[in-house]
Amino acid sequence: MTDVLAGRDEAQMIASILAGNSQVFHELIRPYERSVYVMALSLLQNEADAEDTAQEAFLKAFRSLASFRAEAKFSTWLISITLNEARSRLRRKNTVKMESLDEPQDEQGHISPALLRDWREIPSEAVERQEVRGLLQQAIAGLPPIYREIFLLRDVEELSIDESAKALGITVAAVKVRLHRARLMLQKKLAPQLKQINPKKRRWLPWS
Numbered sequence: 169m170t171d172v173l174a175g176r177d178e179a180q181m182i183a184s185i186l187a188g189n190s191q192v193f194h195e196l197i198r199p200y201e202r203s204v205y206v207m208a209l210s211l212l213q214n215e216a217d218a219e220d221t222a223q224e225a226f227l228k229a230f231r232s233l234a235s236f237r238a239e240a241k242f243s244t245w246l247i248s249i250t251l252n253e254a255r256s257r258l259r260r261k262n263t264v265k266m267e268s269l270d271e272p273q274d275e276q277g278h279i280s281p282a283l284l285r286d287w288r289e290i291p292s293e294a295v296e297r298q299e300v301r302g303l304l305q306q307a308i309a310g311l312p313p314i315y316r317e318i319f320l321l322r323d324v325e326e327l328s329i330d331e332s333a334k335a336l337g338i339t340v341a342a343v344k345v346r347l348h349r350a351r352l353m354l355q356k357k358l359a360p361q362l363k364q365i366n367p368k369k370r371r372w373l374p375w376s
Contacts, residue, residue, distance in 0.1 A: 178242050186234055193230055200243055201226075203325060204250050210320050211254040213309055221257055225250040240334045244327065248335040251317060258313070307357045315350035322347050 181196045197204075204225055209218035228249050236245055308316060321332040322343070333343045 179238065182233060182236065182242070185230075190230075193233075196242070197226055197229070197246070200246055203243075204246065207247060207250055207320060207325065208254050210308065210324070211251075211313070211316065212257060217257055217261075221250065221253045225253045228253070240331065244331045244335050247321070247325070247327070248337070251335060255313075303358060303361050304354070307354050310357065311350055311353055315346055315353060318343060318346040319350040319354070323351075 176199075178196065181192050184192045185196065201222070205218055205222045208221040208225070209215060212218050212221060225246070229246055232249075236242065240248075308319060311319060317336060318332060321327045321335060322329070327335065329340055329343050332347075333340045336343070338346075
């Protein structure tokens with residue numbers, strides 16, 4: 169998620185809201201409305217739940233605005249609230265068995281060298297095909313929650329590693345490891361499906 173409007177003084181907008189000009193809040197969140205909804209939808213896989221989660225996230229952001237200390241960008245703080253709301257909804261619905269959000273011990277060490285190429289190196293002409301995009305969306309939806317979250321933050325919303333760490337409340341090392349694993353999971357799942365679409369495309373992935 170990026171601050172998309174040049175010249176916006178978000179600190180000034182927040183100060184105005186806290187001074188009683190609540191109507192400025194909609195202007196503050198407008199650039200992020202779609203990203204918040206898409207993030208919620210990607211995690212919850214249900215449009216109604218995503219809409220409710222996005223609304224609740226914005227409401228909580230408004231109510232908690234006084235606690236925003238600008239230690240991270242407003243957009244990062246907002247996505248963190250959205251993630252927490254989505255997790256809470258998943259737990260309440262009991263539709264997904266959440267993996268522990270505590271940092272596993274093996275996320276403390278060094279990252280092994282990437283065995284596979286970055287998924288974004290699949291040729292653009294292939295990614296542009298609707299069928300391939302659909303396969304990618306399905307593969308992302310099938311990731312365990314902690315890996316889906318980091319993939320969405322880094323490779324979809326394009327948050328930096330530091331911003332992703334702050335949004336998730338984990339270390340930079342954990343972000344790198346989780347992203348590495350998420351990409352490997354996606355490539356492992358997508359490789360045979362891409363071969364089926366066009367077996368002659370032997371260079372999409374390194375093991376093809």
